[in-house]
Amino acid sequence: MSAGDFESRWLAPDVNAVWTRFLHVTHRLEHHIDRRLQEQHGITHTQYEIMVRLADSDERAMRMSELADRIVTAKSAVTYQINKLSEMGLVERRKCGRDNRGIWVHLTDAGAERLERAAPCILSLVRELFLDSLNCDQAAELDKLLGTWSDNLDDHDRNPIGHPDHRGPEHAPELS
Amino acid sequence: MSAGDFESRWLAPDVNAVWTRFLHVTHRLEHHIDRRLQEQHGITHTQYEIMVRLADSDERAMRMSELADRIVTAKSAVTYQINKLSEMGLVERRKCGRDNRGIWVHLTDAGAERLERAAPCILSLVRELFLDSLNCDQAAELDKLLGTWSDNLDDHDRNPIGHPDHRGPEHAPELS
DNA sequence: CGCGGCTGGTTCGAATTCGAACAATCCTAT
DNA sequence: ATAGGATTGTTCGAATTCGAACCAGCCGCG
Numbered sequence: 001m002s003a004g005d006f007e008s009r010w011l012a013p014d015v016n017a018v019w020t021r022f023l024h025v026t027h028r029l030e031h032h033i034d035r036r037l038q039e040q041h042g043i044t045h046t047q048y049e050i051m052v053r054l055a056d057s058d059e060r061a062m063r064m065s066e067l068a069d070r071i072v073t074a075k076s077a078v079t080y081q082i083n084k085l086s087e088m089g090l091v092e093r094r095k096c097g098r099d100n101r102g103i104w105v106h107l108t109d110a111g112a113e114r115l116e117r118a119a120p121c122i123l124s125l126v127r128e129l130f131l132d133s134l135n136c137d138q139a140a141e142l143d144k145l146l147g148t149w150s151d152n153l154d155d156h157d158r159n160p161i162g163h164p165d166h167r168g169p170e171h172a173p174e175l176s
Numbered sequence: 177m178s179a180g181d182f183e184s185r186w187l188a189p190d191v192n193a194v195w196t197r198f199l200h201v202t203h204r205l206e207h208h209i210d211r212r213l214q215e216q217h218g219i220t221h222t223q224y225e226i227m228v229r230l231a232d233s234d235e236r237a238m239r240m241s242e243l244a245d246r247i248v249t250a251k252s253a254v255t256y257q258i259n260k261l262s263e264m265g266l267v268e269r270r271k272c273g274r275d276n277r278g279i280w281v282h283l284t285d286a287g288a289e290r291l292e293r294a295a296p297c298i299l300s301l302v303r304e305l306f307l308d309s310l311n312c313d314q315a316a317e318l319d320k321l322l323g324t325w326s327d328n329l330d331d332h333d334r335n336p337i338g339h340p341d342h343r344g345p346e347h348a349p350e351l352s
Numbered sequence: 353c354g355c356g357g358c359t360g361g362t363t364c365g366a367a368t369t370c371g372a373a374c375a376a377t378c379c380t381a382t
Numbered sequence: 383a384t385a386g387g388a389t390t391g392t393t394c395g396a397a398t399t400c401g402a403a404c405c406a407g408c409c410g411c412g
Binding site for chain 2: 010011014015017018019021022023024025026027028029030031032049070071072073119123126127128129130131133134138139141142143145146147148149150152153156157
Binding site for chain 1: 389
């Protein structure tokens with residue numbers, strides 16, 4: 001995978017295909033789920049994700065910024081969505097305790113209920129589209145890959161490198 | 177979170193983790209690339225993708241709807257982007273031949289040049305973040321998986337089913 | 353011909369996202 | 383204590399996306 005001449009500028013065709021398909025499939029998946037979720041339950045996939053994360057947390061609550069990290073969107077987008085969800089009564093802002101600027105977003109009972117209702121539908125979708133096609137080995141392998149990719153991203157986020165010739169395989173946080 | 181039968185409604189924790197991580201990683205990837213591309217080359221990832229697809233086609237041209245399919249966005253979004261790219265002079269609309277309503281989008285020389293300039297940067301990014309972490313076996317495996325997922329999606333698009341009990345596993349791929 | 357039905361593209365308004373600027377609050381070291 | 387710096391959320395305007403409505407031009411059948 002490493003060797004090659006023209007590969008310094010372009011990707012080997014097969015590898016390129018993997019990347020392209022990856023993009024294509026992820027987009028389609030995202031799209032499909034979003035659509036279904038809106039049609040059948042009147043919420044966005046982002047909103048769904050937010051509620052899931054909340055439901056999974058202790059106290060069914062989370063900080064705004066934590067949420068932003070998990071969902072991977074700009075903070076402003078989170079504010080926007082929380083406003084929406086709040087208007088719908090699915091979520092609630094509470095100024096909790098010690099940190100006077102921080103805000104805890106709580107999943108309301110209504111929210112939990114709404115989530116309960118939506119979850120089976122979307123989960124079965126995820127199963128059919130995504131999970132059922134994985135046997136155990138593949139799942140493990142994929143999980144490992146996801147971990148590596150995640151690490152790579154962490155790495156890149158740490159060094160705000162432009163596009164340095166920066167050879168040298170990953171794990172180079174040897175910052176002097 | 178009591179154990180037991182809950183897998184009919186909820187996902188087994190490990191499997192659930194895979195899906196969550198998948199979403200997380202894909203979002204981050206998308207995000208990261210988009211950012212870099214905009215900062216260093218003044219174009220969106222979508223725009224980049226459009227140009228790549230054009231460059232890869234015969235005649236460096238493609239139909240609007242074809243484009244929409246490949247990129248996986250609404251037709252209107254394509255129109256929007258093509259307008260933008262057209263204003264930038266990177267792309268050109270031409271009424272080609274037989275079908276008087278169809279339009280061929282051509283990559284201009286300027287477009288090709290711009291693409292050539294952007295490609296190395298983003299490709300090296302894709303390599304570092306994504307591809308270099310794949311050995312040959314994994315690449316092959318991943319490719320197969322992507323194929324399966326894609327098929328699943330095709331399947332689902334074909335049947336506009338709601339959420340049918342529709343048992344019958346998607347003929348799980350016979351991979352060794 | 354010549355009337356319905358499709359398909360390819362565009363236009364429009366609404367929803368959502370982003371990043372930058374801001375305000376308030378916390379923290380740490382002097 | 384206290385100034386400087388980081389962190390938390392919000393607000394704002396610009397960019398992008400989506401879907402539905404719409405206008406052709408194509409096609410098949412009478």
